[in-house]
Amino acid sequence: DLGRALIVEDNLIIALDAEEMLKALGASDIEVVGGVGEALRRMEGAAVDIALLDINLGNENSAPIAERLTELGTPFIFTTGYGENSTILEKFPGTPIVAKPYRREDVERALGELRSREAD
Numbered sequence: 001d002l003g004r005a006l007i008v009e010d011n012l013i014i015a016l017d018a019e020e021m022l023k024a025l026g027a028s029d030i031e032v033v034g035g036v037g038e039a040l041r042r043m044e045g046a047a048v049d050i051a052l053l054d055i056n057l058g059n060e061n062s063a064p065i066a067e068r069l070t071e072l073g074t075p076f077i078f079t080t081g082y083g084e085n086s087t088i089l090e091k092f093p094g095t096p097i098v099a100k101p102y103r104r105e106d107v108e109r110a111l112g113e114l115r116s117r118e119a120d
Helices: 012-024 036-045 063-072 086-091 104-119
Strands: 003-008 027-033 050-054 076-080 097-099
Touching (some): 003 036, 036 063, 050 104, 076 104
Parallel strands (some): 003 027, 003 050, 050 076
């Protein structure tokens, strides 16, 4: 069971796809938000068990969310439709990355990477 998931994605169609995928993979409650401020507010409101973060959110990026999740000890996966934004990835080494469009097996692989890291 993935528990409560947060999806930060500015493209609604991709967000809905991700939501369906996480439901199928065992998330019980899924919040979908499109930007940094909204994501941070939702995280203050209720604990998140896992997060899927689109690196590029229009005119902002998801680094502040990743920083907060790291402080909270919450595992997360980066998603990207572009080449990697290396500055963010350097700040969060070892974070699994899923390329868009998502494929279920890619999300499952990333979740497996998170689980094996937690076991270490």
